[in-house]
Amino acid sequence: MSITCLHGGRIVDPANEINKIKDLYFEKNKIISKPPIESNKKINKIDVTGKIVMPGLVDLRTHLKNITGGQSENIKSGTMAAAAGGYTTILLMPDILPRADNPGTIQFIQDRILKHACVKVLLCGCLTKEAGGESLAPLGSLKEIGVAAISDCPRTTQNNQIFSKGVEYASMFDLLVIDLPRDISLSRNGSAHDGPMALKMGLGGYPRMAEELYVQRAISISKSVKTKIHLTSISSHGSVEMIRAAKEKGILISADVTPHHLSLNEDCITEFNPNFKMSPPVREEIDRNALVGGLLDGTIDCVSSAHEPFQEHEKNVEYDLSPPGVIGLETALSACYQNLKECEEFSWLKLISSMSYNASKILEINSGTLSVGSSADIVIFDSEFKWKYNKKNRLSLAANTPFENKEFKGKVEKTFVDGKLAFGIID
Amino acid sequence: MKSNMDISTWKRKNLLGIEELSCIEITQILGLAKKFKQEMKGTNLDKDYLRGKRIVNLFMEPSTRTRIAFEVAAKSLHADVITVAEQSSSLTKGETLRDTAMNIQALGADAIVLRHSSPGSPLFLSRIVDVPIINAGDGAHEHPSQALLDLYTLQDRLGSVRGKKITILGDILFSRVARSNFWALSKMGAQVTLAGPSTLVPKQFESMGAKVCHNLKEALQGADAVMLLRIQHERQSSSHFPSLAEYTAIFGLNKDRRKWLKKGALILHPGPVNRGVELDSELADSSQSVILDQVSNGIAVRMAILYLCTYKKGI
Numbered sequence: 001m002s003i004t005c006l007h008g009g010r011i012v013d014p015a016n017e018i019n020k021i022k023d024l025y026f027e028k029n030k031i032i033s034k035p036p037i038e039s040n041k042k043i044n045k046i047d048v049t050g051k052i053v054m055p056g057l058v059d060l061r062t063h064l065k066n067i068t069g070g071q072s073e074n075i076k077s078g079t080m081a082a083a084a085g086g087y088t089t090i091l092l093m094p095d096i097l098p099r100a101d102n103p104g105t106i107q108f109i110q111d112r113i114l115k116h117a118c119v120k121v122l123l124c125g126c127l128t129k130e131a132g133g134e135s136l137a138p139l140g141s142l143k144e145i146g147v148a149a150i151s152d153c154p155r156t157t158q159n160n161q162i163f164s165k166g167v168e169y170a171s172m173f174d175l176l177v178i179d180l181p182r183d184i185s186l187s188r189n190g191s192a193h194d195g196p197m198a199l200k201m202g203l204g205g206y207p208r209m210a211e212e213l214y215v216q217r218a219i220s221i222s223k224s225v226k227t228k229i230h231l232t233s234i235s236s237h238g239s240v241e242m243i244r245a246a247k248e249k250g251i252l253i254s255a256d257v258t259p260h261h262l263s264l265n266e267d268c269i270t271e272f273n274p275n276f277k278m279s280p281p282v283r284e285e286i287d288r289n290a291l292v293g294g295l296l297d298g299t300i301d302c303v304s305s306a307h308e309p310f311q312e313h314e315k316n317v318e319y320d321l322s323p324p325g326v327i328g329l330e331t332a333l334s335a336c337y338q339n340l341k342e343c344e345e346f347s348w349l350k351l352i353s354s355m356s357y358n359a360s361k362i363l364e365i366n367s368g369t370l371s372v373g374s375s376a377d378i379v380i381f382d383s384e385f386k387w388k389y390n391k392k393n394r395l396s397l398a399a400n401t402p403f404e405n406k407e408f409k410g411k412v413e414k415t416f417v418d419g420k421l422a423f424g425i426i427d
Numbered sequence: 428m429k430s431n432m433d434i435s436t437w438k439r440k441n442l443l444g445i446e447e448l449s450c451i452e453i454t455q456i457l458g459l460a461k462k463f464k465q466e467m468k469g470t471n472l473d474k475d476y477l478r479g480k481r482i483v484n485l486f487m488e489p490s491t492r493t494r495i496a497f498e499v500a501a502k503s504l505h506a507d508v509i510t511v512a513e514q515s516s517s518l519t520k521g522e523t524l525r526d527t528a529m530n531i532q533a534l535g536a537d538a539i540v541l542r543h544s545s546p547g548s549p550l551f552l553s554r555i556v557d558v559p560i561i562n563a564g565d566g567a568h569e570h571p572s573q574a575l576l577d578l579y580t581l582q583d584r585l586g587s588v589r590g591k592k593i594t595i596l597g598d599i600l601f602s603r604v605a606r607s608n609f610w611a612l613s614k615m616g617a618q619v620t621l622a623g624p625s626t627l628v629p630k631q632f633e634s635m636g637a638k639v640c641h642n643l644k645e646a647l648q649g650a651d652a653v654m655l656l657r658i659q660h661e662r663q664s665s666s667h668f669p670s671l672a673e674y675t676a677i678f679g680l681n682k683d684r685r686k687w688l689k690k691g692a693l694i695l696h697p698g699p700v701n702r703g704v705e706l707d708s709e710l711a712d713s714s715q716s717v718i719l720d721q722v723s724n725g726i727a728v729r730m731a732i733l734y735l736c737t738y739k740k741g742i
Contacts, residue, residue, distance in 0.1 A: 196634035200446075202546040202567030202603060272547030318524060318545035320566065 002042040003027045003035060004419070008049030009380065014353030015055070015369035024053050026376035029418035033372045046426060048380050051413060054352045055368045056088025056119075056377030057333065058359035060178065060256055061153065061232050061304035063093045063325070067112045073309035073397045076116040078329070081396035083423035085305070085329040086412040088377035089120040089360070089367050093153050094131060101126035101137040103145040110146065118422045119415075120377075122148035122363065127166045127177060133157040136166050143173040148363055151178035153232055154279060154308070154325070156214065158184055164221045171227035176363065178230045181214030181239070182280065191320045193235075193283040197266040203320060206281050208236035215239045219246040222253050230362055231255040233306055235280035237290030244299040254362050256304040257291045259328055259335040260402050264288070268402065274315050274322035276402050278306070281324075295354055296345040302358040305332045309398030327398050331389050333381065334408035376419035385411040434459060437735050441560045443549045444569035445610035453611060457579050459731035460724070467503065467727065477506035480537040480737055484510040485528070486563070487543045492698055492722060493563050493572065497540050500729035506537075524548065525555050532556040538737050541565070559736040567601050572732055573697050574607035576725040578615065580717050581652055583724070584693055589616035592689075594646050596678065597656030597705055599628045600667075604697045605656060609637055622646030623678055626667040643678055644687050652693040655680060655705045671704050681707040685715075693717050 006024040013019075025032045027041075035041060064078035073081075082090050092109070094100035100109060106123055113121045125142035129135050131152040139150060150170050156179065157163040167177050187210040192198035194205025215231060219242060222229045234240065234255045246253045260278060265285050268276040276282070294300040308325030315322055328335075333355060340346050360368035367377055387393070390405050414424030434455050445453070466474055482501040486494050494510060501508040511531070524543065531539060538559040541549050546568035553560040564570040581588050593612055599605040599621045612619050613636060620638045621628050632639050640646040647653060658674055668674050680694070694706070694716045702708040711718060 196631050199600075199629060199631050200606070200635055202565070202569070202606060272550055313523075316525075318543070318551055319547045320545045 002044045003032065005043050005045045006048050006053050006378070006380065007045050008047055009051045009053040011370060012052055012054045012348045012352045013370040014349050014357040015371055017349065018370070019347075019349055024370060024378065026378070026416070026419050029376055031370055031372055031374055031376050031378075050382075050384070052348065052381040052383055053370075054086075054379050054381060055356045055370050056379055056415065056417065057086045057355045058363070058368050059087050059090040059305045059307070059329065060230070060302060060359050060362065061093060061306045062090040062329065063095055063154070063308040065096055065309065067096055067109055071397065072311050074116070075112050075121070076118075077395065077397040078307070078309070079117040079119045079121060080423070081307070081327070081329045082119045083415045083417065084395045084412060085331065086333050086379040086381065086415055087119055087305070087329055088379070088415060088417045088422070089122065089365070090329075091122045091124050091148060091363065093151065094124050094126045095154060099126055099130055100124070100147075101129050101131065103138070103141045106142060106145045106147060119417050120367070122365070124149045124151050124153075124178065126150070127152045127170070128157055128162060131155045133159055133162060136162065136169065139166070139170050139175060140173055143175050147175070148365070149176040149178050149230075151180075151232075153178060153180045156180050156182040156184065160217060163217070164225070167221050167227060167229060168225045171225055176228055176230055178232050179214070179218055180232050180279075181211050181218060181234075183210040183213050186210035186213070190281070191277060191324070192269055193266045193281040195266055195284055197269060201269070201272070206279070208238050208283065208287070211236045211280055212238045212242065215242050219243075219251055219253055222246075223251045226252070228252040228254065228362075232304055233258050233261070233280055234291065234300060235261050235283055235287060237287045240290045240294040240299055244294065247299065254301045255299070256302045256359070257295055257300050258304060258306040259332045260306075260326060261291055262288065262295065262303070263335050263339045264402060272319040274317065274319050275326060275400050275404065277319060277322055277324050278326050279324035292340065292343060296340065296343060296350055301362060302354045303332060303336055304359070305329045309396060310400050312399060315400045325400070327396050327401050330394065330396060331401065331403045331408070333412060334410050335403060337383065337410045338408055376416055378416040379412055380414040380424070381410065382413045383410045385409070385413070387411050434735060440736060441549070441553045442571055442732050442736055443553065443560065443562050445571045445574050445607045445614070446569065448614070450614050453575070453578070453614060456575055456728065456731050456735065457582065459734060460575075460579055460727040463730045464724070464727035474503060475505035476734055477501065477504035477737060480506040481535055482506045482508050482538050482540065482733060483531050483536040484508065484540045484563070485531065485542070486510065487513045487524070487541075488564070490542050490563070492725065493542065496722070496725040497563060497729050497733075500726050501733055503726065504730055504733060506733070524552065528552050528556050532558050538733065561732055561736055564603055567603050567606070569607045570603040571607050572725070572729055573604050574611040575732070576721055576728040577608055577654065577695055577697070578611045579724045579728050580695065580721050581693065583720070584717060585651060587616070588612055591617050591651040592620065592649055593617045593652045593654065594620045594622055594650045595654045595656065596622045596643075596646060596680070597627070598658055599623055599632065599656070601627070601659060602656050608654060609635065613637070620646050620650070624668050624674070643684065647684060647687040650688050650692055652695060653680065653688060654695040656697065657699060657701060658705050675704050679705055679707065680710060682710065685710060691715065695721060697721065
């Protein structure tokens with residue numbers, strides 16, 4: 001097999017703090033250093049002049065409900081969508097049927113992944129049985145079979161005793177617990193941010209407080225158990241402040257935000273369009289600004305797609321009856337770039353880091369880097385390319401996107417996973 | 428149709444809410460309602476404007492007044508009326524609202540009057556079917572026909588509502604009537620105060636332009652009319668206020684508190700009234716109460732709505 005050279009692009013590699021125009025070489029599945037001139041190996045040159053060359057993105061929250069194929073999103077279509085969005089590693093949430101709360105199911109899903117996935121798929125096991133919040137799942141056995149993290153997401157274990165003991169028990173196996181912070185008693189009928197818009201529209205509110213109380217819970221437990229807890233899909237400006245303060249005290253808390261929370265505010269729900277209904281809901285401009293600021297100053301570690309596919313007949317019903325959740329793998333990078341590039345604190349290193357290297361550090365996996373010797377998981381991004389996301393180019397089998405027909409500037413052109421082209425074409 | 432009814436500029440196919448209506452549109456509906464009311468009083472008048480039209484009342488939530496008023500209104504205009512209630516429809520077999528509505532359209536409906544617990548469901552339906560959708564109450568969002576009949580009743584008694592202090596008292600948070608009335612009254616120039624316990628009347632209503640008041644005396648003082656809303660104790664008594672008795676003690680309207688109102692101020696209630704809870708029984712039956720006027724005006728207002736929304740269909 002020949003060596004591939006990505007020629008003329010701007011390399012953005014946060015792990016090595018590189019941001020410069022430089023050639024990148026890989027051979028088979030590994031990134032290599034520039035071969036010596038006397039090397040007689042064939043070099044296959046791909047011209048990427050004017051493009052950004054970055055490590056493959058890492059997602060901490062992907063939901064693919066169906067592992068058996070068919071018309072709804074499955075491992076094949078979901079990972080194709082991931083590759084189209086520049087993701088080379090995704091963490092699959094356990095809300096699949098059957099739920100990933102036992103080693104047998106995990107094994108079954110792993111077999112499916114081997115057969116159908118075109119990007120690397122890591123598994124997240126349930127924290128509690130059936131993600132029901134009543135009793136702990138066999139975390140040690142889940143770790144042995146190979147889960148990368150533990151979570152009940154998109155559910156949230158309400159019982160503080162079970163949650164704190166789960167975190168403590170998981171820490172024995174160095175298992176990361178991911179929590180979607182939400183107090184159900186304060187948000188049971190909440191289908192929108194508990195603000196002026198929901199009040200006007202007569203929708204049940206999901207207040208910031210419902211998130212913030214559980215952010216505080218995670219901070220207190222992390223401090224007490226002295227272990228990492230990752231908070232996913234932060235939406236409230238108060239949460240950002242709490243996480244910032246906790247980090248300053250050295251508490252082992254980390255957090256992510258979704259591209260839609262960075263892009264939208266509650267005004268998007270005025271037409272009762274269920275494709276803007278998500279959990280947590282998008283909130284007010286003060287929250288969006290705090291999330292953008294928190295991501296750029298490092299308070300929020302990374303971006304997660306929160307890709308949650310639903311079929312048309314499931315999602316497109318009366319707004320309050322529609323399940324929360326939107327897809328996002330294919331638009332995440334474009335949406336984040338579009339929303340952050342005008343910020344004063346923006347840098348390519350920060351953006352790429354928040355979508356790849358930082359997530360891999362949280363999972364303690366060796367990816368999100370272009371270091372020599374690491375996997376050739378590489379993305380070519382054309383920051384000038386204008387495009388609209390719609391059914392003509394969508395690879396996801398679901399269409400519940402808040403960005404339907406939105407014009408983006410900047411698109412993933414090619415994605416390599418282990419040196420193999422998983423998305424795009426080579427001329 | 429008579430030429431003196433200036434409805435030629437009416438463009439809407441659906442009536443989804445008051446928020447989207449202009450003052451002119453509100454005036455058009457109420458003007459036509461007035462005509463219909465006068466015609467109903469007279470004799471020998473032909474009102475078969477909707478003859479041959481099929482109006483479907485699709486009621487997915489219990490309703491007495493609104494459902495009957497729409498039925499009477501449609502029948503008064505000689506339309507054929509079919510009422511579908513949730514218990515008798517295929518929705519109990521798991522059929523979705525979308526499928527039910529598409530079937531109703533296929534069966535030849537000329538308009539659908541929808542009552543549903545989901546906010547925004549009439550807008551949702553209007554995007555699926557071609558027939559006009561009339562919102563008869565969608566969750567806590569809007570109840571436009573109720574607000575229009577309330578406005579009709581107020582204008583009938585007060586002349587104009589411009590500059591008048593009108594207090595809406597009770598469960599505002601969960602009330603579509605309150606929201607639609609707020610839009611209607613404020614568009615027509617009234618000063619609207621929303622009053623009741625802080626848990627049912629969040630301060631955030633001020634962002635819509637309303638005055639919010641948690642003190643009953645202050646809310647009632649100088650009011651030209653007070654609109655009471657039913658306390659839905661089955662829904663809120665556990666978390667939003669301690670008990671019906673406490674509600675009555677702090678926010679119930681009784682004879683003693685009546686004197687805080689402007690003399691002769693009107694008392695409105697969309698029904699059903701919890702006598703002795705939000706409103707003293709004697710006051711409900713007093714000369715200040717216009718509760719039954721509201722009900723009868725509701726027929727003329729709904730005739731106007733049905734007429735306008737099916738107008739383009741070749742009447």
